[in-house]
Amino acid sequence: MAFDANTLRAKFPILQLEANDHPLVYLDNAATTQKPQVVLDALMAYYTTSNANVHRGAHYLSDRATAQFEHARDRVARFINAPQADHVIWTKGTTESINMVAYGLEWCLKPDDEILITSLEHHANLVPWQQLAFRTGARLRVLPLTSRGEWEPEYERYFNEHTRIFACTQISNAIGVKTPIKQMLAAAKAVNAFTLVDGAQAVAHYPIDVQALDCDFYVFSGHKMYGPTGIGVLYGKPHALEVLTPVQTGGEMVSHVTYNSTEFNVLPYRLEAGTPHIEGVIGMATACDFLAAQDRQGMIEWEQKLARYVYDELKFHTAIEIYSPESDTTVVSLGVPGIHTMDLNGYLDSQGIAVRAGSHCAHPLMAQLGVSSTLRASFACYNTLSEARRFCDVLLEAIEILGDD
């Protein structure tokens, strides 16, 4: 089916809303995406036809809920091309997934070991590693990727015999640039480091193949890919998941317990203590199916076209500085020196346009760019060219109104 944003748009009820007396223009998709009717229906259907606790068996509803819950694992595994559903662990999101790895690998770090991240990370892929370094005496090192995100041969030396863990985002949330993930993963593997890829900003846009990436861990959130909040995934290779110490213990993750000992259950249950977010899991699987059914190539070309349109409209405006790349991105992150991004945001909001002004949970990157915040418009499959145009027009109006002293 050929990609058509308007057809797709009709499947997202919230996009019909008005905001501040104007049609809602939702361009804050990197923060969270809106949800299609099929996902909303799946959540409702779960509670109206199947609600019961899972894995407790023994009655009709529980069997239904358990079957749907485990089927969802298959669907999400297929979505990222994981070889087996057991390699997909449910978490509450990217942040929890990364923390599970950062705590779960604590046993393997000692002073003089190195944890390597990049300068384009969200705080979620920075603070857990920094704190792990504090706890273990290991060193946190930062690969200084530029805002163009390209690989430089001199980066090679950041990967050495001390590197135990390499964690990197696939796409920067703040400026939308792709990182040179293939080269970095190859360099990390050459020194036998554990590798983690933060896919939070990638999953909604690009088909993901964890086997082709060949990373040890891949993490993402449901809410950034048209699914519900409070659900996410920690994918891992079996050997990598096996060596993680469970951060949370309790019910469901055990096979036998005495007062003196506990035998942990097998994967994936060993890393899923307590009653899971069942409807979230089902909603997330539905979002994966929704995405998989689209013309993915047409979709990403469309999203990139919208970002490129904004880039081209604004690039010659002398008041505006754009921090995002010109092409191959779905994000336009910009600033207007002399005008605070919160003020620009305030005017855009008054016109019904939702964007994000702030540091995007990336303080070190903001420092690198020499700003304290940026204004970010981030596109999704349901955005239209007229929305992109309206964003540009209203932004220029805002500059006019705010730039007069």
Place this chain on the structure above:
Amino acid sequence: MTDLNRDAIQARLQACTSKEATFKELVSLSKQLERLSDTEKTEDNKVKGCESAVWLIEHQENGTCTFQADSDAKLMRGVLLVILSLANGHSKAELQAMDLVTELSQFNLSSYLTSSRTNGVLGILKQIQA
């Protein structure tokens, strides 16, 4: 000293019937706020938890409080002007007895209060009452 006529400010903001009108009014009000000098914008005077930088200085004379405030964002300077129009000229005890959130909502600024998770207005009010 900035002329902070509370009633006049309130009338201007209450006349705004759209978010756009409120925005423009706040930008216009922001021009009345007396700016702080760079030497007054110290780390100590900074209010924590605001997405835009906000500085707040308190003076007390014969039991009466006078505040000066500044921000690098215009909208925030407009909001600060409103806050100062409420707070200046009162004693600490009077300020502590005031329900500043309710008072502020009478200025048609409730949406600026609900977004306080990022803009830190509640933190400013707390500091004024501390």
